[in-house]
Structure formats: structure tokens, C-alpha cells
Amino acid sequence: MNLKHKLDEHEVFGRVAETSFRLGLESYVVGGYVRDLVLGRPSKDIDFTCVGSGIHLAQEVAKTYQEHVPLSVFKNFGTAMLKLDDWELEFVGARKESYRTESRKPIVEDGTLMEDLERRDFTINAMAISLNRENYGELVDPFDGLGDMKRKLIRTPLEPGITFSDDPLRMMRAVRFAAQLNFDIDADTFYALSENASRLQIISAERIIDELNKIILTPKPSYGFKLLFASKLLHEFFPEMVELQGVDSVDDKSHKDNFYHTLQVLDNVCQTSDDLWLRWAAIMHDIAKPATKRFSPKVGWTFHGHEDKGAKMTPGIFRRLKLPMDDRMKYVQKLVRLHLRPIALVKDEVTDSALRRLLFDAGNDIEDLMKLCRADITSKNNKKVQRYLENFDKVDQKLKEVEEKDQIRNFQPPVSxxxxxxxxxxxxxxxxxxxxxxxxxxxxxxxxxxxxxxxxxxxxxxxxxxxxxxxxxx
Structure with a gap:
């Protein structure tokens, strides 16, 4: 496959090619930009690899522009970055890596293009496009990344057990790419996820949560969470969510599986909002059900007070996962605490006082709270779901009427x-x-x-x- 016509759409590729030729360097476009170019996904980040000094190549490319081009050099990593408007160009020399068991930081040495590609995480990221005169635009694809794209498959270039043991963060990235691209994970690659799940212990919480948030921001994050659960990766960093899974039965009385219910609520929220923290509220809304689960022969299974208990658990979970401990945490905590309140207001005889109190407690987050409550209706009975949604429409109307009349939302007492x-x-x-x-x-x-x-x-x-x-x- 020759992608010269694609490269011709931006002048920077020809500029890097000419500079490389003048310096006597082999150079290539590599990694995620190549993947996205083939998939037709927009990308503003371009990685260039050369067999030689990536820093020197970046410095010479920068000199070819008449106007000043911001150049950042990272000598410790052997990389350099150029910024062109909203494009980011990263330059690095081809390298090979080796790892120690106690760290995901590799020992890096100069290498060939093939050694550079085989160290990459997945075949779809282990492709390159030549910028050399003899084969300009040719796709270099030693591990059949193009075939895996057609098969919609996430697979490692080398033996997956070694790939994941060397850098366990790649396991989170495997799930993230599968969720973002709606790809499957190759069977051997998935088996290696399960076998190496405990290796996540050497990865910082900040790196894990960065990948998790990217999964949560996908159009249907339940897919990513199911992969995390099935591979046992979720067990390593979010045991409270794992505990939601399962159904208990006593005397033919069962409760629903709160793990899969939570995932459905999360997907439902994603249909109405792309806000990360509203999605986190969906994840957390029933987090305390395992801690509050009780069985009564008369009424069956109950989870009394799980909304208050969940609100109390929220700061501790956010702190451990290295999520922000600011107003974003308080927002999630508030929605968890209030998520049952609107359900009590669906009765026709609801009082204005109850509506005022909800408006006062929810403040400017009342609309998001109602989105969460609507998403929380997950019955398989479509008529029942429709009836609840119609009742919430009535609650919405009542809330608007009371707010217009009494101006309660975020009110401060008129007397200080x-x-x-x-x-x-x-x-x-x-x-x-x-x-x-x-x-x-x-x-x-x-x-x-x-x-x-x-x-x-x-x-x-x-x-x-x-x-x-x-x-x-x-």
C-alpha cells in the first residue's frame, strides 16, 4: 500500500523527507498517526522516527521555516517536539528496549526501524510510512497491522505475555483501544491480560486512571468495563466496582446484578451527556449496595441507605484512584447522595415543599441529577420504563413551576x-x-x-x- 496521496495533503511530510535526505537519514512516520490515517480518523499528533538522531532532525526541520517554530528538546529521552499551529510533531531516533521486572521504564539503545516497530504495544500501532526517496509513501507493516485493522483486532507484535510483563500499562491500553475503536482483543492477547493482571501493581494510579477515563469517555464504555472485569484488571484497582457483580437468591427472591445494572446506567448517561464527571456519578451511584445489602423474608433484598453510604465512600475512592479531590469530586458525591430523591417525587400528590428541598439541595446540578435518574431506569419491561420516564417528565414540569415561583435554586437566605x-x-x-x-x-x-x-x-x-x-x- 502506498499512502503518498495522503502525505501530499500536508506539506510537513515533504519537508521532513527533504531534510532527512539532505542529512543522509532514513526517516518514517510511525505509530498512532499511521493507524488513524488508515482508519480515516482525524489526528494532529505526528510521530517521526529516523535511524539516527531524532533531535538533530527536528532542529534541522525547524530551520527550514522562515518564521519561528517552537522547538522543545528532551535530551534525557532523546526526543524533540515541534509545534505548527495546532499540530504537534515529535521526532525520535529508532530504538530498541529491554526491561527489568520491577519497573516499566525500559533500558533504551539505538536500534533499527524493525527493532523500533517490534517494541510497540500493538500491531495497529507498529506500522510506519516511509519518507525515503526510493519508496516514499510506502506502508511498512511487518506484523500485519493492516490485516488486524480489517479484522478489527487488538494484537501484540511479539509474544503478548512478554509485551505486558515488560510494560503492564499496555494492558490498560489494550482495553482502551478496543473500547475506542470497537475492536476485539485477540484470544492469546486477552489470555495474557488475565495472566499478567497483577503486574498492574507497579503502575502508578495516575497512569491507570488516565487510561480508565479514556475508556469512560468512549461512546459505549460498558464494553471496556466488561473487558476489564473479564480480564481481572478491574480487580487490581477498583475492587468496590467488582463487588457489585453477582446475584444472591433466598427463597426464590433475587436482586439484580448491580455491576451490569451500573454499566447500563453508564451507557444510558452517555446517550445524553459527554461529561466525564456525570459518567463517574453513574459509575458510583450504587457503589455502596454491597455494603448495605440485607435480606428480609417479608420484603426480600434491600439496600437501605446506599445513597448516603455511597456519598461517604466517594472521597476515599477518588483519593485512592488519584481522581481530583475538588469540586468535581463534590459534584459526583452530591449526585450519588441525591440520586433516589427524584424517584420519590413521581407521585401526583408530591408537595411543593419536597420540590423546593430538592431544588435547594441540587442547586445548578438539578438537570444532571434528572439525567442520572432517567438513566437509572433499566427494567427489561419497556412499558414500565416508559411509564417511569413519563413520570419524570411530570417531575421536571413541577420543578420548573416551583423554581419560577419561588426562586429556590442556590438561594441564600434573604437575611444574613x-x-x-x-x-x-x-x-x-x-x-x-x-x-x-x-x-x-x-x-x-x-x-x-x-x-x-x-x-x-x-x-x-x-x-x-x-x-x-x-x-x-x-
Whole structure:
């Protein structure tokens, strides 16, 4: 296969080819850019390999531009990077690698193109396009990566057990590529995942979570999670999710498999949002069901309080997985804690007070909460699903009506602590918080409107009951 017509679409390939010829270097386009070019996927990252110094080649290519081109050199890694508008060009010399069992960092030596390609993770990433005059544009494909693309198969160039033992992060990458491309994993390659799963222990949590988040951001992440589960990779870093799997039965009473339910909820969320943290809320929403599972002969299986327990578990799981401990974690925690609340509001006799409280607690995340709740309807009975969705439509309408009327979302009590202290001439104390809480409760219960006039009138009434009198103004 000759891809010269593809290379001609961007002038940089001819420029690198001419520079390489002038320097007497063999050079090639390699790796992910070649894969994406064949698959017709857009890519702005181009990797160039030469038999010689990649840094020197990058420096000479940069000189061919009249305008200044940002050049970054990483001598310790033998690489250099050029930035052209929104393109990133990385240059490296061909190399071979060897590994020690306790580390995924290789011992690197200069090598041939073939040695460079065989060290790569998968056959679809072990292809190159020649930039040399005698065969410019020719595809170099020693491991039949092109055939594996046609077969939609993830396979390692060399023996998979060695490939994964050398660099265990490649196991996560195998699942990630399978999920992103909707490919299968070759049988021998998948067997090696299971055999080497424990090797993930030498990989940092940051590298693992980076790959996991890429899986979560695929159009149907359940596929990636099923591969992680079946290969036992998930067991190595996310045991809480693994514990969701399985069905218990007592006296012919069973509960659903909460692992596969969670994956369906996750896929459902992906149909309405590409937000990573809403997807994490879907993953976490039932995470505490194993810890709260109880059986009662009268009602069967229950998971009482799993929403509160799950919210408490969220910070610890995020911290261990090296996920952010900022507002993104708090957002996930909030949705986990509230995810059952809208279900209770589907009854026709729901009160405005309950709606106000949900709006107050959810704030600006109410729309995402409703997306999660809709995604949580996973019955195989289509009529039942449709009935629940129609009920949620009613809840949505009721929430909009109450919000328009009462302006509850993210509201701050109309009377501040400073105003209470100034009105009654008292220092900071518990009584101020008590007055503010009573005013908030009165607004949420609908006893007063959410405005300063009614709030101040109630403030005076509460204060009088507590023995406080407003100070006279001179």
C-alpha cells in the first residue's frame, strides 16, 4: 500500500523527507498517526522516527521555516517536539528496549526501524510510512497491522505475555483501544491480560486512571468495563466496582446484578451527556449496595441507605484512584447522595415543599441529577420504563413551576448573619445560625415567600420568642 496521496495533503511530510535526505537519514512516520490515517480518523499528533538522531532532525526541520517554530528538546529521552499551529510533531531516533521486572521504564539503545516497530504495544500501532526517496509513501507493516485493522483486532507484535510483563500499562491500553475503536482483543492477547493482571501493581494510579477515563469517555464504555472485569484488571484497582457483580437468591427472591445494572446506567448517561464527571456519578451511584445489602423474608433484598453510604465512600475512592479531590469530586458525591430523591417525587400528590428541598439541595446540578435518574431506569419491561420516564417528565414540569415561583435554586437566605447581629446588637453566636435555619426552613416549607420583607418579619418574630429585641437607632 502506498499512502503518498495522503502525505501530499500536508506539506510537513515533504519537508521532513527533504531534510532527512539532505542529512543522509532514513526517516518514517510511525505509530498512532499511521493507524488513524488508515482508519480515516482525524489526528494532529505526528510521530517521526529516523535511524539516527531524532533531535538533530527536528532542529534541522525547524530551520527550514522562515518564521519561528517552537522547538522543545528532551535530551534525557532523546526526543524533540515541534509545534505548527495546532499540530504537534515529535521526532525520535529508532530504538530498541529491554526491561527489568520491577519497573516499566525500559533500558533504551539505538536500534533499527524493525527493532523500533517490534517494541510497540500493538500491531495497529507498529506500522510506519516511509519518507525515503526510493519508496516514499510506502506502508511498512511487518506484523500485519493492516490485516488486524480489517479484522478489527487488538494484537501484540511479539509474544503478548512478554509485551505486558515488560510494560503492564499496555494492558490498560489494550482495553482502551478496543473500547475506542470497537475492536476485539485477540484470544492469546486477552489470555495474557488475565495472566499478567497483577503486574498492574507497579503502575502508578495516575497512569491507570488516565487510561480508565479514556475508556469512560468512549461512546459505549460498558464494553471496556466488561473487558476489564473479564480480564481481572478491574480487580487490581477498583475492587468496590467488582463487588457489585453477582446475584444472591433466598427463597426464590433475587436482586439484580448491580455491576451490569451500573454499566447500563453508564451507557444510558452517555446517550445524553459527554461529561466525564456525570459518567463517574453513574459509575458510583450504587457503589455502596454491597455494603448495605440485607435480606428480609417479608420484603426480600434491600439496600437501605446506599445513597448516603455511597456519598461517604466517594472521597476515599477518588483519593485512592488519584481522581481530583475538588469540586468535581463534590459534584459526583452530591449526585450519588441525591440520586433516589427524584424517584420519590413521581407521585401526583408530591408537595411543593419536597420540590423546593430538592431544588435547594441540587442547586445548578438539578438537570444532571434528572439525567442520572432517567438513566437509572433499566427494567427489561419497556412499558414500565416508559411509564417511569413519563413520570419524570411530570417531575421536571413541577420543578420548573416551583423554581419560577419561588426562586429556590442556590438561594441564600434573604437575611444574613451580619444583618441579624446589627439588628439586635449581638456578637457572633449559635443563636444567629438558629434564626437563619428557621428562616430557611420556613421558605422551603412554603410558610413564607423567598423575599427580604417576609424573611425580616419572621426574623423579628423568632428573635422576640428567644428574648431578643432590636436595638433602637439614633
Amino acid at each position: 448573619g451580619e444583618e441579624i447581629m446589627a439588628t439586635f446588637g449581638i456578637p457572633p453566636s449559635k443563636i444567629i445560625g438558629d434564626i437563619k435555619e428557621e428562616i430557611k426552613e420556613a421558605i422551603l416549607e412554603g410558610r413564607i415567600q423567598n423575599n427580604p420583607e417576609e424573611a425580616r418579619a419572621l426574623m423579628l418574630k423568632i428573635a422576640l420568642e428567644k428574648g431578643l429585641s432590636p436595638i433602637e437607632k439614633s
